[in-house]
Amino acid sequence: MDEMKQIYYNNSGTSFFWKKENEVLTHCIQLIFRETGFYFTRQELQLFRGCIDESYQLNKCCDGCPLKNNCYKFLLKTPCSQIDLAVSMRELKAIKDLVEGTLFKINLEEYCNGIGRN
Template sequence: MQEMKQIYYNDAGTSFYWRKEDEVLTDKVQLIFRETGFYFSRHELKLFQCCIQESYIINNCCDDCALKNKCHKFLLKTPCSQIDLAVSMEELNSVKDLVEGTLFKINLDDYLYGEGMN
């Protein structure tokens, strides 16, 4: 028996639901990015997506840089007010893909196995 049901993964991390007694617990998503794990509700995951977008707006100064987004790290806020992550633009791209891919897969499954079933 698997203890988790994978939702999405990329080179930077993975997301999954935990299983308990053969039941998939879909109320929260375990998101692993680098060596850090977050256990987010869907609402918190959407808030994290907003934090990532805000970081893009604030730190979008690497376009003309010769180091190509790898030179410095900045703080990425999370829905947990006590936790910020130090990331480069390259890492920000990876976590953005991880969060957006997770939300896309969750929404797709909700549609396919929910309102989309006639």
């Protein structure tokens, strides 16, 4: 796996930067969930985080339903206007963890190697 630098992973997916000629390409983040891959800039990943939060808020009305974690009725918009995903609440939570974990690790590394350095 020399051609990628992993950022974050969970049971549902992974995120990483691609490498080219031993240089880490940090301008875009590859995010893989199920069989779908997205190649987002950091700004697009932030937008995707907002889409996840919006979908979660719109679909929290099913809290009392016994199928809420397995039903594929939730529509998750993406920063790509042509692509929406149908996900269960369990998958929505996993994608949320993947995106937030990715952003956290990127920001932490940037801080530790930037202004946080003594």
